[in-house]
Every structure is written in structure tokens, then in C-alpha cells.
Amino acid sequence: MLYPDFGELIRLGKKASRLHVVSGRRSVAAGPGDYASPFRGQGLAFYEVREYRPGDDIRSIDWRVTARTDKPYVKVFSEERERTVILCVDANAAMRFGTRGTFKSVQAARAAALLGWQSNGSSDRVGCIVFGDVPDGMQFFTPARSRRALWQALKLLSGTARGLHKAPVAPETALKYLERVAPTGSLLLVIGDFQDAAGALEKRLGNLRRTCDVVLIAVNDPADREIPAMATIVFADDAGQKLTLDTDSRAGREAYARQWRENRKRLEEIAARQRIGIVDLHTDKDVYSDLLRGLRRLNIGKTGH
DSSP, X not given: OOSOOHHHHHHHHHHHTTEEEOOSSOOOSXXXXXXXXXXXXXXXXXXXXXXXXXXXXXGGBOHHHHHHHTSOEEEEEEOOOOOEEEEEEEEOGGGSOOSSSSOHHHHHHHHHHHHHHHXXXXXXXXXXXXXXXXXXXXXXXXXXXXXXXXXXXXXXXXXXXXXXXXXXXXXHHHHHHXXXXXXXXXXXEEEEOOTTOOHHHHHHHHHHHTTSEEEEEEEXXXXXXXXXXXXXXXXXXXXXXXXXXXXXXXXXXXXXXXXXXXXXXXXHHHHHHTTOEEEEEETTSOHHHHHHHHHHHTTOEEEXX
């Protein structure tokens, strides 16, 4: 399949009812969807004590802990409230790649549909930001309890029009935008292949982690990790940039595999430092099974019967 099928993305809503996504942070009170999103400020229940950060309300300072540690600490409370879920989906030309099963872009759209429909069914506010080969390089759909934002995002992801924005858009650009618009306590599900994990990505993720929960949904193809010997291959994107790889060269194949391992290690180290979970999807496997397995591993998912 070359492009996500809009009809399939809509039908995934029935399957999504069996997939439950909850916050990775400790729940302390019940609310819509059976969880409570933690946020700064006075609430119904005490959540934790942590070091003071610029912007915190000084009225929340825990003076006993501050005096004992000689560093400012604040009390954090949680309150029953509906949650906002924002899907952040990579739609760059590089996502239209796949050697087995389907394209990364198709799996990303399916994952967005499953997670979006499940969240919508749990009475969450669902929003989406799609970045890459879309009008203006980035489209943001404001979170809402209705299906409108999700419907619009899935329609955009299933579109076959290409070359709308030829310059690649880095995930950091979308994450920087979310720093400004994502409500405190939101769950951010970032879907992409993360082929260039760098310090800029960690900075943005770190900023978002101060007020939101974040999960990375990494879409992988078997050829990302290791490419077989198949003569010379030319990769090209919509901007006309080309990369030539001689796969018959053992040294070339080893360098290719080494680059993937190094990038993956950087991504895992960034996620570990920021206490962010990674869920792996594969172009040659069932996206629902991958999601369910990954969420269970992170202990943020559960199944309903």
C-alpha cells in the first residue's frame, strides 16, 4: 500500500475500543477515562515534591524540604480533570519508505488512527499536529472532544498530494510549537522514524516533559537496521536530494548498519534521560499488536475485555 486508506483509518475506530492508553505518571484520582492528569497548582490531592523550576508558583514552595536540602522545592498537586491527547505525526517524504509490508507513512497513519479513536472514545480531548510534506510544512488541529480534529488529521494523512512542502521539517519544529500550545498535563504521542536523533530533539522533549507526558512511537523498516546486497541503490526525496549506496560493498553495508545503531542508541539515551518511553512499530508487522505490546511493556497500556 502506497498511501494510507482513509476508509481503513475510519474503520480502525472499532478495533481501537480494545486498546486503552493511560498516563505514564502515577494516577492519584479518578476522572474521565479513569485517570487524573498531574499539573502544577493547588488541586484535590498531593502528588509529589520536586525541585523548584522557573515559573513555579512560589506559594507552592515546601519550606521544610527547602530548609533541609538548602535548595528550593515545591509541592505538586493533582486534580480530577479531562485529559488532552495530542498526536504528533511525521509526514516528511522520508516516511514514504518501506521494503516489506507497507510504508512507514501508512503505519504511522494507522497508529495515529488507533490511538486517536481510543482517546476519543475515552472522552479525552484529541488534537493532532502533522509536520512535513503538508501545506505550510505543519498543520495543527486544536484538541476537541468531538471527532472533528481527528477526522481532519486522518484525512490529511491519507491524502495522495505530494510536494506540498518540499523542505524536510524536523520533529523539533513541531515539538517547539507544542511547547506553546499543549495544555499542562497533556499526553503527547510523537509518531515518526526518528532517523536523526540529536541534541535539539532532547532539548524540546525535555521542555515538554516539565508539564506533559510524552511517548515516542518509532516506526521501523527492516532495511533501516540492515540492508541486503542488491547492487547500487539510489534514494531520492521530493526535494530532489539523492543518496547513492553500493549495497554490494560489505564495508558500505556495515557502515550503514553502524549508523543506524548509533542513531538508535542516541534516541534511547535521550528517552532514558528524559524518562520517556519508546514504542516500536514495524512496517512488516501488525500495527495493533505492536502498539499493544509496546504500551504494555511501558506499563501505560491495558486491554479491555
